[in-house]
Amino acid sequence: xxxxxxxxxxxxxxxxxxxxxxxxxxxxxxxxxxxxxxxxxxxxxxxxxxxxxxxxxxxxxxxxxxxxxxxxxxxxxxxxxxxxxxxxxxxxxxxxxxxxxxxxxxxxxxxxxxxxxxxxxxxxxxxxxxxxxxxxxxxxxxxxxxxxxxxxxxxxxxxxxxxxxxxxxxxxxxxxxxxxxxxxxxxxxxxxxxxxxxxxxxxxxxxxxx
Amino acid sequence: xxxxxxxxxxxxxxxxxxxxxxxxxxxxxxxxxxxxxxxxxxxxxxxxxxxxxxxxxxxxxxxxxxxxxxxxxxxxxxxxxxxxxxxxxxxxxxxxxxxxxxxxxxxxxxxxxxxxxxxxxxxxxxxxxxxxxxxxxxxxxxxxxxxxxxxxxxxxxxxxxxxxxxxxxxxxxxxxxxxxxxxxxxxxxxxxxxxxxxxxxxxxxxxxxx
Numbered sequence: 001x002x003x004x005x006x007x008x009x010x011x012x013x014x015x016x017x018x019x020x021x022x023x024x025x026x027x028x029x030x031x032x033x034x035x036x037x038x039x040x041x042x043x044x045x046x047x048x049x050x051x052x053x054x055x056x057x058x059x060x061x062x063x064x065x066x067x068x069x070x071x072x073x074x075x076x077x078x079x080x081x082x083x084x085x086x087x088x089x090x091x092x093x094x095x096x097x098x099x100x101x102x103x104x105x106x107x108x109x110x111x112x113x114x115x116x117x118x119x120x121x122x123x124x125x126x127x128x129x130x131x132x133x134x135x136x137x138x139x140x141x142x143x144x145x146x147x148x149x150x151x152x153x154x155x156x157x158x159x160x161x162x163x164x165x166x167x168x169x170x171x172x173x174x175x176x177x178x179x180x181x182x183x184x185x186x187x188x189x190x191x192x193x194x195x196x197x198x199x200x201x202x203x204x205x206x207x208x209x210x
Numbered sequence: 211x212x213x214x215x216x217x218x219x220x221x222x223x224x225x226x227x228x229x230x231x232x233x234x235x236x237x238x239x240x241x242x243x244x245x246x247x248x249x250x251x252x253x254x255x256x257x258x259x260x261x262x263x264x265x266x267x268x269x270x271x272x273x274x275x276x277x278x279x280x281x282x283x284x285x286x287x288x289x290x291x292x293x294x295x296x297x298x299x300x301x302x303x304x305x306x307x308x309x310x311x312x313x314x315x316x317x318x319x320x321x322x323x324x325x326x327x328x329x330x331x332x333x334x335x336x337x338x339x340x341x342x343x344x345x346x347x348x349x350x351x352x353x354x355x356x357x358x359x360x361x362x363x364x365x366x367x368x369x370x371x372x373x374x375x376x377x378x379x380x381x382x383x384x385x386x387x388x389x390x391x392x393x394x395x396x397x398x399x400x401x402x403x404x405x406x407x408x409x410x411x412x413x414x415x416x417x418x419x420x
Contacts, residue, residue: 027363028251037244038251038361042277042354044238062411067252069411071353072368076406083416090418133370139346140368143281143353144252151248153237158282158350160343173420196286201272201279206293208300210383 041151046195048155050112051187060152061118064186067148068122073137079128080138080181082145083121083172090171091119097167113162116185120145121168123178131179138181145184155189158182251361256405258365260322261397270362271328274396277358278332283347289338290348290391293331293382300381301329307377323372326395330355331378333388341389348391355394365399368392 027035065082073079085091095114099107122145124131124138139158146156165180174180237245275292283289295301305324309317332355334341334348349368356366375390384390 028247028254028361034244034247035361037238038248039273039277039358041238041248042280042358045280045282047282063249065415066411067249069408069414070252070255072255072257072356074370078409078414080414081416082414083419085418087418130371136346136349136368136370139349140353143350144357146282147354147357148249148252151238151245158346160284160346171419175420198279199288201276204279204288204290204292205275206291208295208297209293209381210385 041147043195044192045146045150046155046189046193047157048185048187048189048193049157050190051116051155051185052190053115053117054188055117056154056186060154061186064145064148064152064154065120068120068141068145071137071141071144073140074130074133077125077128077134077137079125079131079134080141081123081125081178082141083123083174085119085121085172086117093171094163094167097171098163101164101167110163112190113159113185115190116187118186119183120186121172121174121183122181123174124181125177126179127177135179135181142182142184145186149186153188154186155192156184156186158184251357253405254402255356255360256365256399256403257367258395258397258399258403259367260400261326261365261395262400263325263327264398265327266364266396270364271396274355274358274362274364275330278330278351278355281347281351281354283350284340284343287335287338287344287347289335289341289344290351291333291335291388292351293333293384295329295331295382296327303381304373304377307381308373311374311377320373322400323369323395325400326397328396329393330396331382331384331393332391333384334391335387336389337387345389345391352392352394355396359396363398364396365402366394366396368394 061084068082091114095110098110102110122138122142124135128134142158146158149156160182163183168174168180168183271294278292301324305320308320312320332348332352334345338344352368356368359366370392373393378384378390378393
């Protein structure tokens, strides 16, 4: 947004060319470019299952986890844990155990799946007043994590079943009181997948009642 | 980011003053202001339970739902529905039924809770190959919805239990094959709540294994 337009916005709450941003609400930013970039993040997040080995800097990992940590949660319990795995030996143990179970034909799949330089296992405490809702909050945190990763240029995937929970429970010594929400790689994609075909948004919307 | 710096970035992938943004990855934006604004969105989303009556323009509602619609989901099923309620009579029916059940002392609570101009009920189809994962995907969609709302200046809350599922099932004629993920208001907050106290992020992180 050019300075003149920004001034115009601050004065009138309206910038004609910005289209969707035309109200003087307390939006996060009055900058239409920032707004656009944020919505591009939602649209360009992809589920990625093969990565380049390029390391992810620690400051990016912390920034991504901080975004996760700000997800909403019941009664502010923050009943989640983020297990950050960068140790290649541990990642190879997970990969090898998956291949052992999946058989020779699963080798390429799990080799690709476990090729990221860092994984985050999101856990939710089951010994709370409402473990179901705390697990859901863990999923909301994982969505923040994946969006933050995408914004910084990384791919991820919300993996629930492909890598069995008991495999990570055993290899990571996860205490019995935690349920795994997901295991999510973070890394530069081998390539960014195409956008999968989306249903028309209208098909997903019902107005007022069925 | 000033033009000179942006040019410097495009050339070298490094802008000293941006701090966290120092790699030439395919990030969503090379603009450090946009990056900062996105992370501000994560941090300033709040759970809001009282709203001004100011209407939310339809184009904002659609933009928010489009963000939700781009959430990850198992095998691209998009097994969610978004029931958008703007009809005040329907919202008042929900409020009155909640007050009827909660008693006179719940009146202010539900009057505030149902004061937003628009609500989105997120539903997940239970007649799929994996309804548990499809319900989780509905939660991820709801997180996108809440972040997009915040970016545009609106408050929301991930409401699961406060408004009973059978109340909305009945009033909205929701078919039996849908499970409610949440009901989420969207509106200008009566006031933005303070940031709740957060645990130190370090407490939530475990490195490599327990």
